[in-house]
Amino acid sequence: MGVVMAVISGKGGVGKTTTTANVGLGIAMNGKSCVVVDFDIGQRNLDMLLGLENRVVYDLVHVMDENISTKQALIKSKMNPNLSFLAASQTKDKSVLDSEKIKKLIETLKNDFDYIILDAPAGIESGYEHTIEFADKAIIVVNPEVSSIRDSDRAIGILDAKSQKVKDGQEVEKYLIINRINPEMVQSGEMLSSSDILDILNIPLIGKIPEDKAIIDASNQGKPIILNEDSEAGKAYKRVAARFCGERVDFVDVESPQSGGIFKKIKGIFS
Numbered sequence: 001m002g003v004v005m006a007v008i009s010g011k012g013g014v015g016k017t018t019t020t021a022n023v024g025l026g027i028a029m030n031g032k033s034c035v036v037v038d039f040d041i042g043q044r045n046l047d048m049l050l051g052l053e054n055r056v057v058y059d060l061v062h063v064m065d066e067n068i069s070t071k072q073a074l075i076k077s078k079m080n081p082n083l084s085f086l087a088a089s090q091t092k093d094k095s096v097l098d099s100e101k102i103k104k105l106i107e108t109l110k111n112d113f114d115y116i117i118l119d120a121p122a123g124i125e126s127g128y129e130h131t132i133e134f135a136d137k138a139i140i141v142v143n144p145e146v147s148s149i150r151d152s153d154r155a156i157g158i159l160d161a162k163s164q165k166v167k168d169g170q171e172v173e174k175y176l177i178i179n180r181i182n183p184e185m186v187q188s189g190e191m192l193s194s195s196d197i198l199d200i201l202n203i204p205l206i207g208k209i210p211e212d213k214a215i216i217d218a219s220n221q222g223k224p225i226i227l228n229e230d231s232e233a234g235k236a237y238k239r240v241a242a243r244f245c246g247e248r249v250d251f252v253d254v255e256s257p258q259s260g261g262i263f264k265k266i267k268g269i270f271s
C-alpha cells in the first residue's frame with residue numbers, strides 16, 4: 001500500500017507546487033513509484049512545472065465525475081518512468097471535490113504507487129481540507145517569514161482536527177521544509193533562521209532549501225530544479241527525496257548558524 005503525503009502551507013506562494021514536483025521526481029529517481037496529484041482546482045500549475053501541460057486530456061474531476069478511469073487520466077513523466085501525474089481541473093467551481101470520491105481515487109492510487117503526493121491549494125478552505133483528509137503524512141512548506149509560520153500553524157491545526165487518521169485516533173506524521181532561505185538575510189538578522197522556526201513549530205525538519213534564481217527558469221522550462229546538478233536548491237531537494245526514501249542524509253548548512261534579533265520580537269505572537 002502506498003503512502004499518501006499532502007504538501008501544505010496555509011499561505012500561498014511559498015513553494016508547495018515546486019516541492020511537490022521536485023520531491024515527486026526525486027522519489028521516482030530513487031527507484032520508487034510515485035504519483036503527484038494537483039489538488040489546486042482552478043489554478044493548476046503542477047502540469048507546467050513538470051513540462052506536461054500539453055499532455056493533459058483528463059483531470060481529477062473527469063475521474064471523479066465522468067467515469068474516466070484513473071489509468072486513462074494519469075500521465076507518465078518523460079523525465080522518469082516511475083513518476084506519474086494527475087492534473088487538477090480548470091473549473092472555477094471548487095465544490096467539485098467530494099470526500100467519498102476522493103477516498104475512492106486515493107485507494108486506487110495506493111494500490112498502484114509507493115508514494116502519492118497531493119499538492120494543496122493556498123488557504124485553509126474546503127480544497128485544503130480535502131487534500132489533507134486521507135493523508136498519512138504531511139509535508140509542511142514554510143518560508144522564513146513570520147506570516148508564513150503563522151499560516152502554517154493554522155493549517156496544521158486543521159490537519160490535526162479534520163484528517164481521517166486523526167479522527168481514527170492516529171497521527172498524521174509531519175515533516176517540515178523551510179524553503180527560500182537567503183543566507184545573507186539570515187546572517188544579517190533580517191530573516192528567521194531554521195532553528196528559530198523549529199523552536200516555534202516543533203516539527204521534524206526534512207529539508208532546508210535555499211533561495212535559488214534557477215528555480216524560475218526551471219519552472220518556465222518544465223524541468224524541475226532537481227535535474228540541475230549545479231543548483232543548490234536542486235541538491236537540497238535531492239537530499240529531501242532520499243530522506244523520504246529512508247536514507248540517512250546529513251543536513252547541509254545552507255544558512256549561517258547565527259540567528260538574528262527578530263526572533264525575540266515575534267516570539268510573543270506564538271506563546
Ligand SMILES: Nc1ncnc2c1ncn2[C@@H]1O[C@H](COP(=O)(O)OP(=O)(O)O)[C@@H](O)[C@H]1O
Nearest residue numbers: 012013014015016017018180210211212215216
Ligand atoms: N527556493 C526557491 N528559490 C527561488 N524561487 C522559488 C523557490 N521556491 C519557489 N520559488 C518560486 O516561488 C513561486 C511560488 O512557488 P510555488 O511552488 O508555486 O508556491 P505554492 O505552490 O506554495 O503557491 C514560484 O514562482 C516559484 O518559482
Ligand SMILES: [Mg+2]
Nearest residue numbers: 016017040045
Ligand atoms: Mg501551488
